[in-house]
Amino acid sequence: MRNRHAVVYWTGFAVIVVLLAIAPLVLPEFWRRFLTEILIWGLLAMSSDILIGYTGLVSFGHSAFFGLGMYGAAAALISFRPPSLWLALPYGLVAAAAVAAFVAYFSTRLRDIYFAITTLIFSQIFYVVIFTWTELTGGENGLTFSRPPLAIPGLFSVPFTTTTLHWFVLAVVVISYLILRRVTQSPFGMVLQSIRENEARTRAIGYPTERYKIVAVMLSGLFAGLAGVLYAIQNRFAAPDFVFFLVSGEVVIFNVIGGIGTLVGPIVGAAFYLLLREGLSRFLTEFYLIPVGIIFIAMVIFMPQGLLGFARRWLNR
């Protein structure tokens, strides 16, 4: 029985990955980019699911990790000639991880609502710093840079096309998914879930819950930073708007829409949200957030398990 479940799971996984891999070959240019963007936002949402879904901490500070990943990559791409992908990645990751360590140290002392507010305010600190430190960050205008080539040093170096960029992003997202899935199933992930269920009892058993939570926030921030690096490479700019807390809010929306605690759900949520935005903004311009907000509120009230949980229940019926 268990074995059959695994077979079904891996077959489904392979089919979806293959579909995503051949999609850019058949889709028109606009939708190719759009799909890549969905994957990047999906990765960001998935990283936040580690906190929301598995540890029970709602983070309103993921924009800081995402943004710092972006600016870290920007720093590497601007200061080194020629720009290198393999410098942008570690720069972005180190920047995001440093910020995540800082935020984690303070915010994990608090629980529930307090954690949400603290992470929100931390992301605003970084927003203000980035927004006002014009000499370094370009202030309101942000930074623009050129895209690095897809290269393995000493082997080959080709410029990214929309399709190869999509494949690169897909590979990173799939690997991240597998790592995060493994983490959530590991003993470490089990401790996180038991913190979500009952933190006092977990501490009483003897787990240093504060340390677990710090590691969880850092892990989550690291993958959020990775999403930031990918976004910087795709769009060739870094802007303070992405550090603003509304981005964190969107990430939380992705999670709730898709279904928390599922890793895949947030990606589905991101896709649903971005498609909805694309469809609505055709005739509502920037006011698309009014219907999106109403849908979001309705889902919080009536469909707390999200699209994925809803679909699962519907299939099992």
Next chain:
Amino acid sequence: MELLHAIPFDELLIQTINGIVTGMILALVASGLTLIFGIMDVVNFAHGELFMLGAYVGVVTLTATGSFWLALVAATLLIALLGAVLHLTTLRPLLGRDPLTTILATFGISLVLQNYALWQFGPVARKIAEPFTGHFNLFYIEYPWYRLLIALLSAGIITALWLFLKFGTYGIWTRATTQDRVMAQAMGIPVPWVLTAVFAIGSGMAAASGVLFGPLVGVNHAMGVDWVLKAFIVVVVGGMGNLGGSILAAIFISLLEAYASLWVSPAQAVIVSFVVLILTLLFRPTGLFVPTPK
């Protein structure tokens, strides 16, 4: 010492007055927020939007009737009503669920309200005229009386709230609901309606502060965001759900920001309040102005 000598005494005094005035408005916003949090366990992300919508209702009533005081009353009542409706439609179904879901719901409300304001009133900032334009001389500047009046009015509203909670029959209902919801219900207090009323009162207070503050900066659809963030900081620093602590924290933080803006730009002065928040979380996570828990 070098730094202190560079700042003349009169500027320091002006910033002190500025800080107290801003602090009182912030206290009004934050006390609505802390009321809603302390009594209902709801973190109201939409509080800044209620503040902003209140200011807009003020603008509209003021252009229609020409009376600032009428605008203040109309905005307070209308937004209180809106708050009651919002509570009935979105927050009451979430009663008894994880408090975190209320954050999500109020965040959704704030998105809707903010974009509604943008749609309805456009991106250009509106101005509210001061109800009277008198000045008095304070060293080299003419300081508007209106600012002092704001501080007094805010203090008056907060005092009225405190008196209501302390002595009013419904105030006692409210405090009973805070202490023990189930017991309050058993004593015949209509708990869900108390919660709706509290949300309405908090919304009305936010709207009143929006109208009062409108003449100082102008009204636009994004003004709520800054305020709700500051109010959150105040509420955390003052101790969640602690009315007196919030007021002290509001004045304390506004004073610090006012002094900081002597050296750096106001945009960077915000960082001071962030630092206060971090230090508070580090050394007194329950809040600066509450007795040490035993």
